[in-house]
Amino acid sequence: MFQFGLMGYPVKYSLSPWIHEHFLKLASLTGTYQLYEINPNQQFDQAVNNLKKHLDGFNITVPYKETIIPHLDKLDQAAQYCQAVNTVSYTGDQWKGYNTDGIGYVRSLETEYPHLFSNDQKVLIIGAGGAARGIYFALATKGFTTIDLANRTISNAEQIAKNQQVQTQIHTLNHVLDVIDTYDLIIQTTSVGMKPNDKEAIIHLPKLKENAVVSDIVYQPIYTSFLKRAKELGAHLHFGHTMLLYQAVYAFEIWTGREIELKNLDIGLKNVLQGD
Ligand code: ATR
Numbered sequence: 676m677f678q679f680g681l682m683g684y685p686v687k688y689s690l691s692p693w694i695h696e697h698f699l700k701l702a703s704l705t706g707t708y709q710l711y712e713i714n715p716n717q718q719f720d721q722a723v724n725n726l727k728k729h730l731d732g733f734n735i736t737v738p739y740k741e742t743i744i745p746h747l748d749k750l751d752q753a754a755q756y757c758q759a760v761n762t763v764s765y766t767g768d769q770w771k772g773y774n775t776d777g778i779g780y781v782r783s784l785e786t787e788y789p790h791l792f793s794n795d796q797k798v799l800i801i802g803a804g805g806a807a808r809g810i811y812f813a814l815a816t817k818g819f820t821t822i823d824l825a826n827r828t829i830s831n832a833e834q835i836a837k838n839q840q841v842q843t844q845i846h847t848l849n850h851v852l853d854v855i856d857t858y859d860l861i862i863q864t865t866s867v868g869m870k871p872n873d874k875e876a877i878i879h880l881p882k883l884k885e886n887a888v889v890s891d892i893v894y895q896p897i898y899t900s901f902l903k904r905a906k907e908l909g910a911h912l913h914f915g916h917t918m919l920l921y922q923a924v925y926a927f928e929i930w931t932g933r934e935i936e937l938k939n940l941d942i943g944l945k946n947v948l949q950g951d
Pocket residue numbers: 802803804805806807826827828831864865866867877
């Protein structure tokens with residue numbers, strides 16, 4: 676019987692229990708996935724020790740993705756690079772921290788658009804926060820050699836581009852509009868466009884390269900203003916809820932050793948998000 680959970684604040688509305696309970700069923704395993712809402716005024720050390728005592732593994736979300744690190748024995752490469760952990764697993768004698776967000780994102784992209792991975796494509800990441808960092812790392816690990824960044828604050832993008840064997844040009848959000856039609860893949864990683872501000876878009880796309888894939892990690896709404904505009908320009912779209920699903924697939928694999936075949940779960944998740 677597996678016991679998993681999610682710690683963070685707030686976590687009340689998390690979809691992770693829905694996702695992992697479906698995974699348990701699909702893998703014919705028994706177990707539970709519970710929410711642990713740890714108020715920032717609570718004793719964090721005590722809360723972590725309690726989870727370690729009772730669970731086989733757990734996810735961490737805001738605001739504890741960095742705070743958890745001193746409580747772990749080792750980190751995987753992605754967590755090391757991002758200095759953020761979203762998944763913790765007991766390896767028999769040690770607690771190991773992982774970051775499954777970027778790798779999960781890249782897996783979801785590869786499932787839908789495998790051609791992007793067969794020859795070197797030119798990529799633009801918009802944003803330079805934690806999500807951008809994870810995706811940058813995962814794409815670099817997969818062998819992408821041109822990954823440009825566009826961000827409001829240039830110094831934040833410079834922090835991501837440091838220490839990598841990747842060619843990266845850094846653009847302002849204005850300047851990138853001039854070269855936007857040179858990219859095969861454009862990934863929007865900021866929270867701009869998320870409900871209730873769903874009329875907003877980080878940039879207004881003026882043009883796109885033919886056959887460009889445009890992706891938005893925002894999944895509420897699933898069909899963001901940014902993606903709607905990309906569709907008008909003829910782009911192929913990649914939706915944010917698939918990242919949510921695939922980072923969980925990877926976490927489940929770490930915990931159980933079982934690879935989930937998703938069947939129609941992405942449609943199920945889309946329906947849950949849309950309130951169908
Ligand atoms: P996460 O960890 O979820 O990626 P984050 O670290 O808060 O979130 O990152 C937010 C990213 O969205 C940053 O790149 C931020 O730009 P800055 O680096 O200039 O702060 C970007 N961002 C958020 N709100 C924005 C807005 N209204 N306009 C432009 N960029 C915005």
